[in-house]
Amino acid sequence: MVPFYLVDGIGYGATSAGVLIMAMPVGMMIFAPFSGWLSDKVGPRLPASLGMVLLAGGIFLVGRLEAVPSESGIVWRLAIAGIGLGLFSSANSSAIMGEVPIDRQGVANGVVSTARQLGMMLGVAATTAIFKARYPLYSALGEARATMAAVEDALLVVSGIILLGALTSLVRGREDAQKEPAA
Numbered sequence: 001m002v003p004f005y006l007v008d009g010i011g012y013g014a015t016s017a018g019v020l021i022m023a024m025p026v027g028m029m030i031f032a033p034f035s036g037w038l039s040d041k042v043g044p045r046l047p048a049s050l051g052m053v054l055l056a057g058g059i060f061l062v063g064r065l066e067a068v069p070s071e072s073g074i075v076w077r078l079a080i081a082g083i084g085l086g087l088f089s090s091a092n093s094s095a096i097m098g099e100v101p102i103d104r105q106g107v108a109n110g111v112v113s114t115a116r117q118l119g120m121m122l123g124v125a126a127t128t129a130i131f132k133a134r135y136p137l138y139s140a141l142g143e144a145r146a147t148m149a150a151v152e153d154a155l156l157v158v159s160g161i162i163l164l165g166a167l168t169s170l171v172r173g174r175e176d177a178q179k180e181p182a183a
Contacts, residue, residue, distance in 0.1 A: 001127045001151045002062060002078070009148035010069065023075040024058075027082025028089070035090035044095035045172055051087025052166035054080055056159045063155030067148070092169075123158065130154040 006017035035047045058081025065073065093112060100108040134153045138146035 001131060001154050004131075004147060005062070005065075005151040005155075006074070009144055009151060010065070010067075011144065020071060020074050021078060023078040024082035024085070027079040028086035029082075031083045031086035032090045035087040036094060038087075039091040039094040044091040044098075045169060047087045047091035048095065049166050049169040051084045051089070051091065052162055052169055054084025055088060056084070056162035056166065058082070058084055059155050059162065060159040063152040063159070067145075088169075095172075126161075127154040127158055130157055 002021055003014075003017055006012045006020060007014055012020070035051065038047045058077055058079070061077040061080065062074070065077070096112055097105060097108060131150045131154045134150040135146055138149040140146075141149065
């Protein structure tokens with residue numbers, strides 16, 4: 001939804017929007033290795049949960065941009081979302097793979113990859129459905145403002161769903177219960 005928000009809602013060109021959106025994968029790229037290290041030190045619950053909260057916050061803030069946002073205002077919001085995604089992804093993958101016997105890790109990795117792709121596809125479908133359902137309610141505002149308002153609604157719902165995921169991550173079993181007992 002963010003490209004539509006920036007191009008059709010705010011009026012950026014496709015190239016400019018693409019450059020701004022790069023803040024999210026850059027944030028993820030920088031923080032994913034840190035998350036893996038942190039997950040090894042303190043367990044996956046904290047970095048995964050914090051990551052989901054940051055992701056939800058970043059997406060929520062993107063959906064609350066002013067009508068004519070500054071480029072830096074867009075970048076820092078997307079960077080927060082990317083940092084959150086980086087923290088969550090590495091820690092979550094570590095938690096999953098840490099529970100799988102070595103002779104099943106290939107299968108587990110395939111399941112994790114499939115689940116990640118399915119989640120992305122469902123996310124796109126859900127946000128598109130919300131956008132399409134909400135857009136007609138705002139059509140009297142004009143195309144650009146209706147696009148912005150409908151995307152804002154979709155991003156609000158997505159933020160809520162991500163926060164539910166953060167809650168799920170927080171209530172997973174205790175870290176010490178997940179580790180093998182010392183011999």
